[in-house]
Amino acid sequence: MKKFQVLRKMRRNLLAITALSATVLTACQKDSTSTEVLGNWARRSEFEGVSRTEGVSFVIGDKVYVGSGFDGTNRLNDFWNFDYTSGTWYKVAAFPGTARNSAVAFTINGKAYFGTGYDANGNKLNDFWEYDPSTDKWTQKADFAGGGRYNAVGFAIGNFGYIATGYDGNYLKDNWQYNPATDSWKQVASLTGSKRTEAVAFVHNGLAYVVSGQNNSLYLNDFYAYDPTTDSWTEKRKINSVDDDNSYDDEYGEYIKRSNATAFVMGNKAYLVAGNINGASKTVWEYDIANDLWTEKTALEASSREGLVGFSVSNRGFIVTGHNSSTRFDDCWEFFPEEEQTDIDN
Template identity: 40%
Template sequence: MGTGSSQYNLLNDFWAYDQIKNAWVEKASFPGPARWGGVGFAIGDKGYIGLGMDAYGNRLNDFYEYSLITNQWRRIADFGGTARLSAISFTIGAKGYVGLGDDLHNAKDLWAYDPDTDSWQKMTTYTGPVRVGAVAIVIGTLAYIGTGSNQGENLNDWWAYDPISDLWLRKHDLTTDQSYLKGRDGVGFAINGKGYVCLSNNTDKSVWEYDPVTDLWSTRGVFEGSYRANSFGFSLGTKGYITMGGTPSGSLYNDLFEFDPSIPQDIP
């Protein structure tokens, strides 16, 4: 994990979380311009970071590869679409996917990166409303995309992308009871074949579980840390994690919380 901002400073330091030791280890710093609003994905033992906005307000389209083995970075082919921030990214199989986001017009395109050829291929354009700050979760061979906002309107639709057929599939929208999941810059991750979403850009901390078999949502308790926006979420094995983020007043967090879906939690 790396890049982002701390108060008014953009950062390029990079860190790895060791789940067994419950410790953070500093890695080689990100070599590109410091940025916020970028994206990242992993393929095998390589990590990839790109896009975002620099300290001068420029949207970026550069991309970089990080090697877990050598702890070194190298610049790769620039993103195939327009420069942007607040996009989505995910990995399915041996390719990384990047799309949507704010390119001044709110984009709907989707691109696949092939590390074997160091090239980007344009895929089928997203068929839902344009949006920024959406959540993307991979469950099995499908990516699920939703939430986010369009011109200030918070969205509650939910979509699946199938890379084999290169098609978008409409799924069950969030209901009125789940309206607080609507919003941008939420946190999403997958554990044991189910997706989890919380902390969209509002004041609710409820955690919701998505079951792709039933195409339905159910509540799974609340995030037990302080409310925050622009936080970072990931999963390792059977656990989910949420860290960083801040409040509208400018308070920033560096704590780390672990979520275990096998442990029953209080339902709000």
């Protein structure tokens, strides 16, 4: 009788373990589905210049330009026009000023503006230039009034350009407005949050957004939007898990914070790509601008990197160049945020 009771108890325990295993497996499957990410990267025609990092890109109409940067030995001054429809790169007029990396660029009314950065002699630069694609010529303009610096952010809203943050031997949070009509600079409201270098900026519906970067070797979690009509900054939600009362940031962890990344806008979403997160990264996060929410997307299907450039044209988003340790890249990739990941280049 006792032997029978022991066997029956063992059988009940085995059934309980089997049921528990099935529950755990189901939970794991549900968790896997809940964390599934979307997005597909397709390789495009390689950048035709030498491999490089920390260059710039700008878009004038439907024309994309990429140039400057560092190839591991030399600072560079070449610029290239990318025909994204055919995959062809065309060399344009070389920048006539000091070759550099870690500069900024933006466009206003059909012309590009380029300045700041770091040269081969360790100088932090404040010269500022205009590029006219109709003549393929560069013209020097009034020096940037904020002083020499590198790893700043540059953006344009309406008829004005802006250069903010960066590093000049100290971490910075100031913000300067450029008026091309008068070729003049004036200081406007400084970033409300932390000083920073190696941040990104993007523009949507008349507002500029500044996010990521680092200060004193710490990756930053604060995020701000600038409104030029009121000359004021508005804080957005933090980009890591800090809100214990709500679940929207449960998946953020510390994974969005980074430096030396790139960003581009497609439709009503912005994309923060790669960068440095205790080493070169390939992770991608989508920012829902209207709802102030972040969602992880498929990681870049190429080598991890920082110092890359990104751009969007005709609502298509691309990244190109960058570096991982001593390796510089010349590959170019296009992102399709709502597609499932594939292993086949489109």
